[in-house]
Amino acid sequence: METTVEMTKNEQFRFFADMIPQLVWFTDPTGFHTYFNQRWIDFTGYTLADSVGPDMWNNLLHPDDRAHAREVWGRSLATGDFYEIEYRFKSSTDDYRWFLGQAQPQFDENGQIQQWYGTCTDIHEQKMTELALRKREQELEQAYADLEVKVTFRNLELEREVQELRKKLESNSKLA
Template sequence: MASGSPIDKLVNTEDRERAERELQQLVDAVPQHIVVLSGDGHRLYANQAAREYHGLTLDQFLVEAITNCFHLDDIENYRSMRDSGIASGQPWEAEARLRGKDGRYRWFLIRGKPFRKEGGRVTRWYLTRTDIEERKLAEKELRQLIDVVPQSLCVDDADGTVLYANNQLLNYLGFTLEEAQAVDFRTRIFHPDDLERVLSTGREAMSRGAPWEIEVRIKRKDGQYRWFLIRYNPLCDEQGKIVRWYAAGTD
């Protein structure tokens, strides 16, 4: 029989369809939410865990408005992270609250990874959605706790962006939390002679994922500088990936 004959093509098609069915059954058996997007971001599939969480059939999930699945306050950030990842073809992640079939919202960590065909073109995006509600509640309780600690404390995300600063630090600086979260935060608080040393040391230490410390002068709200010892410690998730940096400053 000649290679490439109609029968060969039929067999190849049947094999491919059988493999796709088996893969779908495997994905549906996974307890973690898995969503498949096309290369340009359109929904193609959601596994059983994701569908059951929302209380939707697959057909309903594929056409459901994003506003019915995501908390309204989280949609803009999710779309921004997703669209940036799709545009660059690089893995991306976002945290968002997803609406369950009971009408309640829970926090999820959503990670998107590209699937490329030969030549490098992205044809699929595979999204995992991990429930982090308990972690978020723990972080809220931690914030309440660190606000009563008589030491300057700061919480950064994995790349060093400030997420939270406790009352002790904000009162010392004379800042609001929004000012502490601004991109020029470190430029405004560190002594000019110490700034580059802090930034370069921090970049090197964070790239290694190891705890680090540094002595630096920090500007008080009255304009005076005082020396602080700042110690940074990482917090890792279940896979060992750093998700937070905790910084404690001692005068």
């Protein structure tokens, strides 16, 4: 009877883990991956066997994100602190998408990490919007700076013209 109940719990968990929109993963205390949900497999194109080991991370993480990801994950493994990072993963179609990676350790009664539970949430559209807004902000700042320079030079020109007109007025008033 317990086996049937356990199977039902496992089936329920797998159904739930495969249903949610996140990529779900578990590791042992050392950071070695022990589980990935179906969404991970579908997104990456990697089988469960392909998804273990350091090569997987080097192949899937964007080259610009690898060093930072190793540093943040290493710090969390060493300290047991909550893991959170934004990075890009390569999909099965070779496109990179932005994800928010998060993981929480499970501790035993002695305070030792037993397992890490993690998710990767697709934030690509949000990140693209953020990058587009940042680019537009920089363009507007540059346009403002350019306009400020133009206004400054135009003011100098106008001041020069006013001075010339004053000189003409003064010379005309002396003649009259």
